[in-house]
Amino acid sequence: MLDIQTLRNDLAGVAARLATRGFVLDTARFEQLEGERKLVQTRTQELQARRNAASKQIGFAKSKGEDVTAIMAEVANLGDELKQAEAQLAVVLAELQALLEGLPNTPHESVPVGKSEADNEEVRKVGSKPSFDFAVQDHVSLGEGLGGLDFETAAKISGARFSLLKGGLARLHRALAQFMLDTHTDQHGYTEVYVPYLVNAASMRGTGQLPKFEEDLFKVPRQMGEGIENFYLIPTAEVPVTNMVRDEIVPLESLPMKFVAHTPCFRSEAGSAGRDTRGMIRQHQFDKVELVQMVHPDDSSAALEQLLGHAETILQQLGLHYRVVKLCSGDIGFSAAMTYDIEVWLPAQDTYREISSCSSFGAFQARRMQARFRNAQGKPELLHTLNGSGLAVGRTLVAVLENFQQADGSVVIPEVLRPYMGGLESLRGLK
RNA sequence: GGAGAAGUGGCCGAGUGGUCGAAGGCACUCCCCUGCUAAGGGAGCAUGCGGGCAUAAACCUGCAUCGAGGGUUCGAAUCCCUCCUUCUCCGCCA
Numbered sequence: 262m263l264d265i266q267t268l269r270n271d272l273a274g275v276a277a278r279l280a281t282r283g284f285v286l287d288t289a290r291f292e293q294l295e296g297e298r299k300l301v302q303t304r305t306q307e308l309q310a311r312r313n314a315a316s317k318q319i320g321f322a323k324s325k326g327e328d329v330t331a332i333m334a335e336v337a338n339l340g341d342e343l344k345q346a347e348a349q350l351a352v353v354l355a356e357l358q359a360l361l362e363g364l365p366n367t368p369h370e371s372v373p374v375g376k377s378e379a380d381n382e383e384v385r386k387v388g389s390k391p392s393f394d395f396a397v398q399d400h401v402s403l404g405e406g407l408g409g410l411d412f413e414t415a416a417k418i419s420g421a422r423f424s425l426l427k428g429g430l431a432r433l434h435r436a437l438a439q440f441m442l443d444t445h446t447d448q449h450g451y452t453e454v455y456v457p458y459l460v461n462a463a464s465m466r467g468t469g470q471l472p473k474f475e476e477d478l479f480k481v482p483r484q485m486g487e488g489i490e491n492f493y494l495i496p497t498a499e500v501p502v503t504n505m506v507r508d509e510i511v512p513l514e515s516l517p518m519k520f521v522a523h524t525p526c527f528r529s530e531a532g533s534a535g536r537d538t539r540g541m542i543r544q545h546q547f548d549k550v551e552l553v554q555m556v557h558p559d560d561s562s563a564a565l566e567q568l569l570g571h572a573e574t575i576l577q578q579l580g581l582h583y584r585v586v587k588l589c590s591g592d593i594g595f596s597a598a599m600t601y602d603i604e605v606w607l608p609a610q611d612t613y614r615e616i617s618s619c620s621s622f623g624a625f626q627a628r629r630m631q632a633r634f635r636n637a638q639g640k641p642e643l644l645h646t647l648n649g650s651g652l653a654v655g656r657t658l659v660a661v662l663e664n665f666q667q668a669d670g671s672v673v674i675p676e677v678l679r680p681y682m683g684g685l686e687s688l689r690g691l692k
Numbered sequence: 693g694g695a696g697a698a699g700u701g702g703c704c705g706a707g708u709g710g711u712c713g714a715a716g717g718c719a720c721u722c723c724c725c726u727g728c729u730a731a732g733g734g735a736g737c738a739u740g741c742g743g744g745c746a747u748a749a750a751c752c753u754g755c756a757u758c759g760a761g762g763g764u765u766c767g768a769a770u771c772c773c774u775c776c777u778u779c780u781c782c783g784c785c786a
Contacts, residue, residue: 270747302742306755313755316767320710329766336766354741486775510702510739631740635702639721641739 262629263364265357269295278367281374281590291360298353305346312339362472366625368590369599375589381602382589387573388582390606391664398670399609400662401540404430406670407688410541421538422530422545424655429688433661433674434548436681438523438654441550441575445651449571451521451552456501458524459492464504467630469596470496476531479545494527498551499648506555507630510641516634517556517564521651524549541655542614548654554647555632558624561645565621569601572617572651579675581660582606584613598623603652605660616656619649 268275268291276286315336322329373382404410409430415423426434445451459481465471470478470493479494495501502520511518526549537543552571556564569585576583588600597620604613624643627633633641665673671689674682 265741299742302755306742309755312766316765317711319766323710333766340766488775512702639737 262361262625263367264624264628265361268361275367279365281372282365282368282593283376283591284365286364287360294353294357294360298350298357301346301350301353305343305350308339308343308346312336312343315339359472362466362629365595366593366598366622368593369621369623372593372599373587373589374591376591377589378592380589381592382587384585384587384601386582386584387577388580388606390582391608393608393666395668397608397663398666399540400659403662403666403670403672407672407690409688412540419545422543424541424544429682429685430658432682433678433688434654434658436678437657437661438548438550439681440578440678441651441654442521442523444575444578445521445550445552445571449519449552449574451519451571454502454505454520454522456498456505456522456524458495458501458527460495460501460504462491462493464500464507465493467504467507467632468500468626469629470500473595477529479527479529495524496528497526497549497648497650498522498524499553502551502553503555503626503632503646503648504630506627506632506644508632510633510635511555511644513557513634513636516644517554517560520553522551522553523654524551541659544655547656550651550654552619552649552651555627555644556647557634558642558645561621561623561647564645564647565599565601565619568647568649568651569603569619572603572619572649575652575657576603576605576616578677579657579661581657581664583616594618594620596620596622596625598625601649605656607660607663609663614656614660616660617650617652619647621645621647 263275272286272288272291276288279286315332319329319332319336322332373380375381398406401410401412404426407428407430409427411425411427412423415425418425442453446453462471465478478496481492481494482489483492501524502522505520506518525546527546528544530543530545533543541547552568554564554568573583573585583603583605586602586604588597588602593600600618600620602615603617603619605616606612607614623645626646627643632644632646634644636642661675661678662672665675667673667687669689671687673687674685679685
C-alpha cells in the first residue's frame with residue numbers, strides 16, 4: 262500500500278511514477294474521495310466531540326446530584342445526526358481504502374522504464390552454456406526415460422499441471438531442497454522456519470495477493486460460526502513468512518531478520534491456459550525454498566543485492582549457467598519496488614527460464630501489515646521487506662536434468678548434491 | 693467433539709456503567725543524588741487517523757482503539773449477542 266500522505270502531497274508525481282509501469286491512477290477520483298473524506302471526517306469528529314463533552318457533563322452533574330434533563334435533551338438530538346455521519350464516513354473510508362489497496366507499488370528510481378519483458382535489462386551472465394555432441398532431450402523425456410517422472414498418473418490422481426516423481430528423481434528433488442536450506446542457514450545466516458501452508462485472508466492482504474489477485478489462488482472455504490471464511494493455499498512462502506511480523510513492533514536490534522522456508526506453493530494459473538503445458542515448468546503445485554528479510558529502511562537496497570547473491574550461490578554451486586535480469590517498470594509485480602529475476606539456461610528449450618525472482622518491496626507490504634520496528638528515537642517506523650526464491654525446486658530439478666544429461670540418457674549428479682544422494686554420482690534407469 | 697477459565701499498553705497486572713486511554717509494577721529515556729557494583733529521588737513513556745499546517749521535525753488539539761464484530765445507553769474496558777484465540781480437564785487422533 263502506498264502512503265496516503267504522499268498521495269495527498271504529490272498526487273501528480275505518484276501518478277507519473279505509476280504510469281511507468283502502465284498503471285493509470287484515477288487522480289480525479291482520488292481527489293474527490295479525499296475531499297469527501299475530509300469533509301465527512303471533520304464533521305463526524307465534531308459531533309463526537311460534542312457528544313463526549315455532554316456525556317462527561319452528565320456524569321459530572323449526576324455525581325453532584327444535579328438535574329440533567331436539560332443536557333440529556335440536547336444530546337438526544339445529536340444521536341441521529343451522528344449515526345448518519347458515522348455511517349457515511351465508514352462508506353467513504355472503505356472506498357478510499359479499496360482504491361488504495363488496488364494501487365501497485367511505485368517502482369524504485371533505479372528501475373529501467375519499459376513496457377514489457379522485452380525491455381528488461383540483462384545485468385550479467387554467469388558460467389557458460391554446456392555443449393552437447395548429441396541431440397539433447399528435454400526433462401520430460403529424460404525423466405520418463407529414467408522411470409522417475411510420471412505425468413499420466415499425476416493427471417489421474419489430480420489433473421493437469423501436477424507431477425509425480427519416483428525413485429532417484431524424487432530423491433534428487435528432496436536433495437535439492439535440503440542443499441538449498443543447508444546452504445542458506447549455514448552460510449548465509451538465515452533462520453529456517455516451518456510455516457502454515459493454509460493462511461487467512463488478512464495474511465494474503467498483507468503481502469498484496471488480496472484483494473486484487475484472488476483468481477490466482479486456491480481457496481479453501483471453511484465454516485466459521487455462522488458464516489464461511491476462506492483459507493488460502495499459499496502461492497509462495499513469502500506470504501506466511503512475511504506475515505510473521507504483521508501487527509508487530511520489533512526492537513531495532515532484531516534487524517535484519519532473515520528467514521528461509523521450504524514449502525510447497527500452489528497456484529491456480531488462471532490466466533495461463535495453454536502456456537508451458539509440457540513438463541514441470543508451470544504446475545499447480547511446486548516446491549520452493551524462499552528467502553525473506555525484514556530490514557531497516559536504510560539497508561533495503563544493499564539487502565536486495567545480498568539476497569540476490571544468496572540465490573545465485575545455489576546455481577553456482579550446482580554448476581548451472583544463468584543470467585540475472587533487472588525487470589523494467591512494466592514487468593515488475595504488483596507489490597515490488599524492484600525485482601531481479603534469475604534465469605537458468607535450459608538447453609532443450611534453447612532459452613533462459615526464470616528460476617528465481619528477488620524483490621524489494623520498500624514499505625509497501627509493511628504498511629499493509631503494520632509491520633514496524635522501534636527506531637533509534639523510540640518511535641515505531643515501518644520496516645522494509647524483501648524476498649526471493651532460493652530457488653524454485655521443481656525448475657531447478659528440470660535444469661539439472663537437462664544440463665547434466667549424457668548421451669545415454671543418464672544424468673550426472675552435481676557434486677554438492679551427492680552427499681544428499683547417498684554418494685550416487687549419476688541417475689540411470691532407476692525403478 | 694464435551695466441560696470450564698481467560699483475552700487490558702513493550703511486558704506483568706488492577707479496573708464491573710460516568711472527569712478511564714486506563715491504577716500499580718517491570719523495562720526504557722532524561723534529570724538529581726551517589727567515587728566501582730548496587731541502591732535512592734523526580735519527570736517522561738501506547739498506537740492509528742484527522743485538524744492547527746502551505747512544508748520537515750517539534751508542539752497543541754480532536755477522534756478512534758482495552759481479542760474481533762454487532763447491540764443496549766446521553767455515556768461501555770465494564771452490560772447483552774455472535775465469533776476468534778489461548779489455557780486446563782475429558783474424549784479422539786498422525
